Amino acid sequence: MxxxxxxxxxxxxxxxxxxxxxxxxxxxxxxxxxxxxxxxxxxxxxxxxxxxxxxxxxxxxxxxxxxxxxxxxxxxxxxxxxxxxxxxxxxxxxxxxxxxxxxxxxxxxxxxxxxxxxxxxxxxxxxxxxxxxxxxxxxxxxxxxxxxxxxxxxxxxxxxxxxxxxxxxxxxxxxxxxxxxxxxxxxxxxxxxxxxxxxxxxxxxxxxxxxxxxxxxxxxxxxxxxxxxxxxxxxxxxxxxxxxxxxxxxxxxxxxxxxxxxxxxxxxxxxxxxxxxxxxxxxxxxxxxxxxxxxxxxxxxxxxxxxxxxxxxFEPAFGRQEIINVNSKKVQLFLSKNPTSFNQSLQTIYELNAKNILMVLNDKIPDGRDVSWIWDVDFEEYLDPQTNIAISGDRCFDMGVRIKYSMEIKNCSPREAGKLKIEEDLKKAINMALYETPRTEILYILPTYSAMLEVRKILTGKKIL
Amino acid sequence: MNLTIGWLYPDLMSTYGDRGNIIVFEKRCQWRKIDIEVKKLDVGFSMYELERCDLLFMGGAQDRQQTIIAKDLKDKTHVFKDIINRNMPGLYICGAYQFLGNYYKEADGAIIPGLEILDLYTENPGPNHPRLIGNILIELDPVILGTQNAAQRTPESDSRQVRMTTLVGFENHGGRTYLGLGVKPLGKVKVGFGNNGKDGTEGAVYKNSFGTYLHGPILPKNPHFADMLIKIALERKYKKPIDLSPLEDALELNAHETVVKKLRIHI
CATH class of the missing domain: 3.40.1190.10 (Mur-like, catalytic domain)
Known part of the structure; x- marks a missing residue:
């Protein structure tokens, strides 16, 4: 049997x-x-x-x-x-x-x-x-x-x-x-x-x-x-x-x-x-x-x-500080799936002097359908307004609002506010963020779980391994 | 102008990103040059501090944490009730909302007495009944909005003119709440469960106190509701009609619309 x-x-x-x-x-x-x-x-x-x-x-x-x-x-x-x-x-x-x-x-x-x-x-x-x-x-x-x-x-x-x-x-x-x-x-x-x-x-x-x-x-x-x-x-x-x-x-x-x-x-x-x-x-x-x-x-x-x-x-596990090379530019994935993990990702890339960040917020079952938790993340402490910030994912506007309220931005247009850019289409968002990232710098992507798999699929052709 | 917000039990009653509501109050006041102070009212706070607030907020919590709160509020219930009856504006989410009612009946039948400020009760029907979880869309009650005909208007409702009539959020509760005659529902459920999943009501309003199951958190995606609360608090404080200057809310409304679109797919 x-x-x-x-x-x-x-x-x-x-x-x-x-x-x-x-x-x-x-x-x-x-x-x-x-x-x-x-x-x-x-x-x-x-x-x-x-x-x-x-x-x-x-x-x-x-x-x-x-x-x-x-x-x-x-x-x-x-x-x-x-x-x-x-x-x-x-x-x-x-x-x-x-x-x-x-x-x-x-x-x-x-x-x-x-x-x-x-x-x-x-x-x-x-x-x-x-x-x-x-x-x-x-x-x-x-x-x-x-x-x-x-x-x-x-x-x-x-x-x-x-x-x-x-x-x-x-x-x-x-x-x-x-x-x-x-x-x-x-x-x-x-x-x-x-x-x-x-x-x-x-x-x-x-x-x-x-x-x-x-x-x-x-x-x-x-x-x-x-x-x-x-x-x-x-x-x-x-x-x-x-x-x-x-x-x-x-x-x-x-x-x-x-x-x-x-x-x-x-x-x-x-x-x-x-x-x-x-x-x-x-x-x-x-x-x-x-x-x-x-x-x-x-x-x-x-x-x-x-x-x-x-x-x-030791080589990092998939999506956990994994480095992916795309057209001679470096992307590093920091799975950020709950307030503590997001805070730790932010703190770590802040210490690494991150200049280019793409955050991807999904609300599928593996991510949790409730996105309330992003308000428990301490963006106020770790986000430098000079950073290039792009946002994508199913709930990109929720994340956009969160970032807007963490910064001193008064009048925020829906797509662009200061250095904040919101793009619903993940592929376009990745391309845009990569384009903005100089060859000498790293694009840090902070995705929720299903978003991490989608990003890997776009960058490597494979979701997991 | 200035506004003092009393945040009740910030570290105990803040399980579902509820601090977002405080951040929204703060920013929307600051952007309008209204001085805002957030007073954290932790276990052991004095009622004197409560009197100095213009707007109260309390979020949801885990069961164990609610036991700690119940103990702390025991001697303060009387004053708290009096303040709410004197029209103190307040927003109470999920666990806090249930707590303001008459009682909470646990799954095993045990009764936890509430503060008996809002005329409502909550019952957990037991482990065989699922928690009520999901995105939710409600239509605000016209009485709350002050959009009913002139004869029904009250000075309170006049200050509640809002631009939009829907609220979106995420609910996650085991208890089913039933409203008594002393309170009005906050709105009608369009998609989701609301108070009990049966009678189509969501939340409760009593004088200037608003109770609701909407997390999300509620205010970032419903800026019109946030502004309504700020306006009520300012008008009560300064005893005159106040018009808040409009803010650019395109991003907030996109977030609101995202949930509306999500739910329309499921209708």
Whole structure:
């Protein structure tokens, strides 16, 4: 039965690829799961030695999983990975179909899966992972995911069911994520060993001695930051335990930082890692992604020098700071899909001294049909009025209004205001923005998810990979 | 001229880009040389500060955050009610709108008492009923607009002449709101769900207080509605008719039109 499903799936995948339909990463799995709902369990039963790493969080899943995959491959470990970002159950099943032999055998050591926020509990029903990384929770597509607290409580229930075989890696700087660990620890009581002290990772490798080994590890940043007040669009700034407003010793961005509760004294857990020597991508958000990936790989005893060389060789994932050359001009894509990710993109390109920006706002299902969130982005802080700004996408006028109200433009014509240009047709908008960009400069494109795929299709002929 | 806006619970009640409404108030006043001050009224604010405002705004929030607010407003309800009854203009979105009503019945039947300022109640019919989510288009009530015949005119409605009669936005709520006799709907639903998805009403108006489910946020794409609120607040403050100087709104109206076009496709 399952061999047949794999055969069907591989055929569907092949057809999809040859037609450039881009459904090869979801359809085969979708078909297999609708014919055998235990397909994932069945395949894993045949491959008991395959270890699974799950990565979940609002932002950074794709980059973090690619970082882990790159490091593991540098360590000569064979990895399968849902690299196209198909992160629902059907995406996971599709990876198995595309990489298994007809006899359902997977000749790999590790499977690295990024997992959608809502799908994490469903995925945990199907498999017992070796590692779970929880990166962060920010407000994102409220029409689809619901509110941050809703997702957090779903996650809490899901990870409480995990046994001691699973190592949970958490972002200590995100109060709601850290709280998952604190509550897990309280629930498990003495059964759980103490977390590893921060100095621990100064040693070259993790001893296999069980008394120091923990199944709960935390990463976080110890940067000195100017601000001690969470940014506007922050959700988790009240104590998850007692609802008191949290205090911060430092804030890296949004609600992430060195937090403590003035009332119940809960505080950021001890960090197992807070810095590494190489950060392959600019931006504070990528520091967290790198720390998460390195922490996992260190706990697998991968040598520092292997990790370092992998980080130096790292190529960004599609749409995540990906560079595309178009007619000897350079375009760099910064997927910007929710307030926090947009703010981080803006801050990063601001630091890169961006002179030419194209923002593309869509309201399709993967983007979230509600575009209200653009008013939670801090354009006021990061947009220089001297920048060439072009706007496109399904909701380009909404974005135009947002930018207009972030600047001191009084009389704004519908198409052009100062250096702001609005063009509904994406192809024309890209051409216009490219034309305005001198050869020595970079055109930074900040698209929502479906817009990013459309931009890639126009620039490379392919939506995903 | 100057205007003070009281922004109630800016960090707790601002889940859906609602701060856009504040930005719109600020900019549209500044562009007209009206001095504007935004007073953030956080947990623990004093009622004295509320008295000094000319226009109030409160956005939507997550459930947990509403519990914190309920606690904070407990001792202030009386004064708050009095201020609203004295015609303080205000805009209340989603969670704030529900909160001003008589009660909110949760999915499990538990009743959360409201502030009992607006004569309305909200019920969540339970997990088997979907949330009401999507783009929405409403036609403003003519009484609200002051476009009804002269006999029905009131001094309040005279200041509410607006250029356009539609509002567009995005709604996302589990609760269904039912209006009592003490309030009027803000408008009629053309496309979308509105208060409860059944009776075709959207929002509520009581004296100068406006409650609505429209996010989007509501004001950037409905500049006529923003100006109406500013005008009401200025006229109440300065006790004379005030004409706001027109602004170039082509971009805003294009954004408005985008939603209208989107929804027409689905009719």
């Amino acid at each position: 399952n061999s047949l499903l794999i055969l069907i799936g591989k055929t569907v995948s092949l057809i999809s690829k040859s037609l450039n339909k881009g459904h090869g990463s979801t359809w085969p799995g979708h078909i297999a799961l609708s014919l055998n709902k235990n397909f994932i369990k069945d395949v894993l039963a045949k491959n008991p030695n395959l270890k699974i790493i799950l990565i979940a969080g609002t932002n950074g899943k794709t980059t973090t999983s690619k970082l882990i995959r790159t490091i593991l491959e540098h360590a000569k470990i064979r990895v399968v990975h849902n690299e196209s970002g198909a992160n629902l159950l059907n995406g996971i099943a599709s990876v198995f179909i595309n990489f298994a032999t007809i006899s359902t055998y997977l000749n790999y050591n590790y499977a690295v899966f990024e997992v959608d926020e809502n799908s994490l509990p469903l995925v945990l029903n199907e498999l017992i992972p070796h590692y779970v990384i929880l990166l962060n929770l920010f407000r994102d597509q409220l029409d689809r995911y619901g509110e941050v607290n809703t997702v957090a409580s779903k996650w809490q229930k899901a990870i409480e069911q995990l046994g001691h075989k699973t190592i949970v890696i958490l972002n200590a700087d995100d109060p709601q994520i850290a709280w998952l660990g604190l509550s897990l620890r309280a629930k498990r009581g003495n059964l759980l060993q103490e977390e590893i002290a921060s100095s621990y990772f100064d040693k070259l490798s993790i001893p296999r001695n069980d008394s120091t080994r923990s199944n709960l590890l935390y990463f976080g940043l110890n940067e000195k930051t100017k601000s001690k007040i969470p940014q506007h669009a922050s959700d988790s700034t009240y104590c998850p335990n007692c609802n008191t407003k949290l205090s911060y010793k430092s804030i890296s961005f949004s609600h992430l930082g060195n937090w403590h509760c003035p009332n119940c004294k809960d505080k950021r857990p001890k960090l197992s890692i807070s810095s590494v020597t190489t950060y392959p991508l600019p931006g504070m958000y990528n520091r967290y992604n790198t720390l998460a990936a390195v922490l996992l790989c260190r706990s697998l005893n991968i040598e520092l020098k292997v990790i370092d060389s992998a980080l130096q060789d």
